[in-house]
Amino acid sequence: MDQDSLEQYQQFLLQSRVNTRLVEFVDPDTGILRMVSVVDVVEDGLSAVYTFYDTQVAHASFGTYAVLWQLEQARSLNLPFLYLGYLIFESSKMAYKANFLPQQHLKNGDWTDF
Numbered sequence: 227m228d229q230d231s232l233e234q235y236q237q238f239l240l241q242s243r244v245n246t247r248l249v250e251f252v253d254p255d256t257g258i259l260r261m262v263s264v265v266d267v268v269e270d271g272l273s274a275v276y277t278f279y280d281t282q283v284a285h286a287s288f289g290t291y292a293v294l295w296q297l298e299q300a301r302s303l304n305l306p307f308l309y310l311g312y313l314i315f316e317s318s319k320m321a322y323k324a325n326f327l328p329q330q331h332l333k334n335g336d337w338t339d340f
Contacts, residue, residue: 244268246275251291261288265296271307272300289322297326 245267253260261279265272274296279288293310300308313331314320329340 249295251279251288251295260286261292263292263296265299267303267305268309271305271309272296272303273309274311287322289319290325293323293326 247265247267249263249265250259251261251263252258259280260283261277263277264275266275267273274292277289277292279286279292293308296308300306310323310326312320313323315324327340330337331340332338
């Protein structure tokens, strides 16, 4: 994140009127924290709020792993949707979300199939 203060961080991730979960992913071999995913459990799905991970692990695909884990969590909770948040095709850090189908995108206030 940028140079946010502790208060800004808390407001962004921790102050919510929904069921927010902070999930830690630890390497079972080393005990090292590799990724953290913040998800909101909403009425009809999971909403991926923010995920950050260890960028020092080459070819780990932690973002993809997070989405697969979130999909499984939604299934296990009998929730029909996973909201991945912003998809910015021009951003290599976010474009991987386009690999998960089927999708709907919100454009001009309407959900359309992608």
